[in-house]
Amino acid sequence: xxxxxxxxxxxxxxxxxxxxxxxxxxxxxxxxxxxxxxxxxxxxxxxxxxxxxxxxxxxxxxxxxxxxxxxxxxxxxxxxxxxxxxxxxxxxxxxxxxxxxxxxxxxxxxxxxxxxxxxxxxxxxxxxxxxxxxxxxxxxxxxxxxxxxxxxxxxxxxxxxxxxxxxxxxxxxxxxxxxxxxxxxxxxxxxxxxxxxxxxxxxxxxxxxxxxxxxxxxxxxxxxxxxxxxxxxxxxxxxxxxxxxxxxxxxxxxxxxxxxxxxxxxxxxxxxxxxxxxxxxx
Amino acid sequence: xxxxxxxxxxxxxxxxxxxxxxxxxxxxxxxxxxxxxxxxxxxxxxxxxxxxxxxxxxxxxxxxxxxxxxxxxxxxxxxxxxxxxxxxxxxxxxxxxxxxxxxxxxxxxxxxxxxxxxxxxxxxxxxxxxxxxxxxxxxxxxxxxxxxxxxxxxxxxxxxxxxxxxxxxxxxxxxxxxxxxxxxxxxxxxxxxxxxxxxxxxxxxxxxxxxxxxxxxxxxxxxxxxxxxxxxxxxxxxxxxxxxxxxxxxxxxxxxxxxxxxxxxxxxxxxxxxxxxxxxxx
Numbered sequence: 001x002x003x004x005x006x007x008x009x010x011x012x013x014x015x016x017x018x019x020x021x022x023x024x025x026x027x028x029x030x031x032x033x034x035x036x037x038x039x040x041x042x043x044x045x046x047x048x049x050x051x052x053x054x055x056x057x058x059x060x061x062x063x064x065x066x067x068x069x070x071x072x073x074x075x076x077x078x079x080x081x082x083x084x085x086x087x088x089x090x091x092x093x094x095x096x097x098x099x100x101x102x103x104x105x106x107x108x109x110x111x112x113x114x115x116x117x118x119x120x121x122x123x124x125x126x127x128x129x130x131x132x133x134x135x136x137x138x139x140x141x142x143x144x145x146x147x148x149x150x151x152x153x154x155x156x157x158x159x160x161x162x163x164x165x166x167x168x169x170x171x172x173x174x175x176x177x178x179x180x181x182x183x184x185x186x187x188x189x190x191x192x193x194x195x196x197x198x199x200x201x202x203x204x205x206x207x208x209x210x211x212x213x214x215x216x217x218x219x220x221x222x223x224x225x226x227x228x229x230x231x232x233x234x235x236x237x238x239x240x241x242x243x244x245x246x247x248x249x250x251x252x253x254x255x256x257x258x259x260x261x262x263x264x265x266x267x268x269x270x271x272x273x274x275x276x277x278x279x280x281x282x
Numbered sequence: 283x284x285x286x287x288x289x290x291x292x293x294x295x296x297x298x299x300x301x302x303x304x305x306x307x308x309x310x311x312x313x314x315x316x317x318x319x320x321x322x323x324x325x326x327x328x329x330x331x332x333x334x335x336x337x338x339x340x341x342x343x344x345x346x347x348x349x350x351x352x353x354x355x356x357x358x359x360x361x362x363x364x365x366x367x368x369x370x371x372x373x374x375x376x377x378x379x380x381x382x383x384x385x386x387x388x389x390x391x392x393x394x395x396x397x398x399x400x401x402x403x404x405x406x407x408x409x410x411x412x413x414x415x416x417x418x419x420x421x422x423x424x425x426x427x428x429x430x431x432x433x434x435x436x437x438x439x440x441x442x443x444x445x446x447x448x449x450x451x452x453x454x455x456x457x458x459x460x461x462x463x464x465x466x467x468x469x470x471x472x473x474x475x476x477x478x479x480x481x482x483x484x485x486x487x488x489x490x491x492x493x494x495x496x497x498x499x500x501x502x503x504x505x506x507x508x509x510x511x512x513x514x515x516x517x518x519x520x521x522x523x524x525x526x527x528x529x530x531x532x533x534x535x536x537x538x539x540x541x542x543x544x545x546x547x548x549x550x551x552x553x554x555x556x557x558x559x560x561x562x563x564x
Contacts, residue, residue, distance in 0.1 A: 011506065011535075012543040065542065068350035224293065253293075260347065261294035 004136055007032065013074035014039035017064060022132065026124035027087040028117070033129065034060040036070045036080040041138045048142035048167070048278035049079045049133060050271065053125065053158075055149030056104050056183075058085050063148070066260035072268045076275040079139050083129055085151070087118040099183050100190055106178065107154035108202050110191035119191055122202075126158055126165075144274040146170040148263055149227075152219070153178060153204065156237075159215055160207040168277035170218040170270045172263050173225055176237040177205040183231050208240040217241075217248040218273050220266045222256030286418055289314065295356035296321035299346060304414065308406040309369040310399070315411065316342040318352045318362040323420045330424035330449070330560035331361045331415060332553065335407065335440075337431030338386050338465075340367050345430070348542035354550045358557040361421050365411055367433070369400040381465050382472055388460065389436035390484050392473035401473060404484075408440055408447075426556040428452040430545055431509075434501070435460060435486065438519075441497055442489040450559035452500040452552045454545050455507055458519040459487040465513050490522040499523075499530040500555050502548045504538030 007019040015038040024031040040047055050073070052063050060082045063069065073080050086092075086105035093114040095101035110119035134141060145166050147155035152174025159169035178184020179199045188199045200206035221234045228234075234250050241248040256262040289301040297320040306313040322329055332355070334345050342364045345351065355362050368374075368387035375396040377383035392401035416423060427448050429437035434456025441451035460466020461481045470481045482488035503516045510516075516532050523530040538544040 010539055010541055010543045011504075011537040011547070013547050017543055066347050068353065068546065070543075071350065071546070222293075255293040257292055259292055261292045261299055261352075264350065264353070265293070265295050 002132065004132070012036070012070045015041070015070065015074050017070060019060065024087070024124055024128060026120045026128045029087040029089050029092060031087065031124065032060055032084050034064050034082040035133065035137060036064075036073055037137065038074045038077050038079065040077040041079070044138075045077070046138045046140045047077045047079050048144070049081055049139045050274050050278075051125070051130070051143060051145045052080060052082045053107060053145070053147030053151030053154040054082070054085050055147070055151045056085070057098050058103065058151075060084050062260065063263070066264060067267045068264050069267045069271060072271040076271055078271060078275055078278065079137065081129065081133050083125055086121060092118045095190070100187055104150065104187065106150055106184070106187045106191065106202065107157065108188070108191050111198065112191060112193045115191045125154065126162060142167055142278045144168045144170075144278055146172075146270055146274065147174070148172040149258065150175055150183070153184075156204040156217075157202055157207065159217070160204055160211050160213055161201070163211070163213065163215075166215060168216040168218075168274050170273060172220050172266065173222060173227070173232055173258055174219060174237075175231060177203055177233060179203045179206065181231045181233065205236055205240045208244045208246065213244065213246050216273070216277050217246065218270060219248065219250045220262075220270070221250065221252055222258065222262045223252050223254045224256055225258045225262075227258055284414065286414070294318070294352045297323070297352065297356050299352060301342065306369070306406055306410060308402045308410045311369040311371050311374060313369065313406065314342055314366050316346050316364040317415065317419060318346075318355055319419065320356045320359050320361065322359040323361070326420075327359070328420045328422045329359045329361050330426070331363055331421045332556050332560075333407070333412070333425060333427045334362060334364045335389060335427070335429030335433030335436040336364070336367050337429070337433045338367070339380050340385065340433075342366050344542065345545070348546060349549050350546050351549045351553060354553040358553055360553060360557055360560065361419065363411065363415050365407055368403060374400045377472070382469055386432065386469065388432055388466070388469045388473065388484065389439065390470070390473050393480065394473060394475045397473045407436065408444060424449055424560045426450045426452075426560055428454075428552055428556065429456070430454040431540065432457055432465070435466075438486040438499075439484055439489065441499070442486055442493050442495055443483070445493070445495065445497075448497060450498040450556050452555060454502050454548070455504060455509070455514055455540055456501060456519075457513060459485055459515060461485045461488065463513045463515065487518055487522045490526045490528065495526065495528050498555070498559050499528065500552060501530065501532045502552070503532065503534055504540065504544045505534050505536045506538055507540045507544075509540055
């Protein structure tokens with residue numbers, strides 16, 4: 001298991017926000033992630049973990065600095081883990097657009113050159129990072145997962161593919177059917193090739209048709225989100241969930257856009273939702 | 283009075299975060315500021331205003347995106363007004379360091395060339411901006427002021443120089459005696475010249491010796507702040523306040539640094555402090 005280099009440690013809401021760099025066996029690159037350890041961990045308690053997956057263009061820092069989640073995590077006794085959104089570095093393939101390459105991994109294991117050399121973010125977030133976190137920090141094996149936009153896609157997809165690994169899942173403005181929308185089609189064609197049968201393993205709508213799911217799920221979507229309709233189709237998720245018998249809760253929020261002001265406005269509700277399930281199952 | 287161009291309007295915590303550009307008569311440049319209007323204003327109520335002054339390197343966006351203040355302002359029924367930290371533009375003088383020039387006005391009216399052409403931020407934040415805000419938005423004339431670092435200096439200095447204009451003042455990690463510390467000495471020599479008698483009008487410690495003050499004041503300072511000691515000397519403020527009979531409350535916060543994680547951790551307490559005084563005096 002790789003060693004962790006602590007990049008910074010900052011007190012926040014009575015706990016500690018810390019950033020680490022480590023060599024990832026999944027991506028073959030250095031990876032940076034952040035952990036928020038709530039005050040309860042200083043008192044010797046192990047706490048459950050919420051994994052947060054960020055969206056296009058983000059690093060570990062966007063959610064950390066803008067969502068205000070540490071305040072609620074401190075109250076509830078949750079650790080937060082915030083990975084980067086892709087491998088990075090001079091040796092890592094990239095593309096000009098903001099929606100492909102560095103900062104835009106879509107949390108897949110790429111099979112196509114040049115991406116396949118390092119873009120193995122599915123393995124990283126599903127397996128390597130939780131093992132690392134559970135070995136190094138005062139946390140239990142109770143995990144939940146949430147994310148925004150491309151990270152909302154990642155959260156739903158991870159939860160659907162890994163029954164029993166997460167206690168609950170939530171998302172803000174998620175991409176739900178990447179096979180059918182421009183962001184997903186561009187990324188999947190590059191990372192996974194033109195055989196669309198390989199795409200289904202990373203598409204929540206396809207996964208819902210083939211995977212039995214039972215975990216609690218909450219989705220918030222702003223009605224003034226400029227990506228709603230073309231890229232984000234929450235009604236397709238609701239229909240697929242209903243067909244699969246999955247009691248997903250979708251909340252449409254009038255007037256809210258795609259920004260972190262939207263995430264910040266509802267993160268408290270999401271953390272309370274996850275805490276209920278994380279602490280119920282301990 | 284100048285007209286306002288709305289740059290953006292985003293829903294946040296049931297209210298609206300808005301950014302505006304206008305031509306400033308004080309600075310002779312376009313200026314950008316942000317306003318958060320809490321949900322109470324949609325119901326037709328006028329609300330009191332907290333002015334926030336940011337620190338070195340900041341724009342109106344740092345506090346807006348990182349402090350989480352809108353959540354508390356929405357609960358308490360406060361408007362927030364967040365100006366930029368200096369005039370900007372190709373025609374505006376600048377310097378290489380982060381601590382002089384654009385992004386670093388120290389909220390003074392500069393008297394020395396080339397700064398005097400546009401650096402009249404004291405007039406802007408003390409007079410022009412409140413008049414503009416009170417003419418265009420559903421707010422009362424009840425005002426309080428707060429800020430961080432160079433903005434904490436600005437908040438204290440404004441409150442001390444303008445008895446009766448603010449109901450309360452607070453600061454995070456403020457510069458309190460700019461005449462005596464490197465950041466202040468560099469800026470004041472450039473903006474105000476080498477005659478140090480002109481500097482005293484912008485130095486809270488000097489102002490405390492000459493101005494009677496009675497307004498409520500709260501200061502938070504992190505004990506792990508790397509600027510503590512050389513640039514930030516809260517003990518000097520406490521001594522001057524005691525001598526002046528001013529019941530200032532200083533809270534030293536163990537483990538906290540100079541970042542917005544510190545501001546975010548204690549902004550709720552500051553907004554409650556200001557709301558008590560803003561609503562008491564209405």
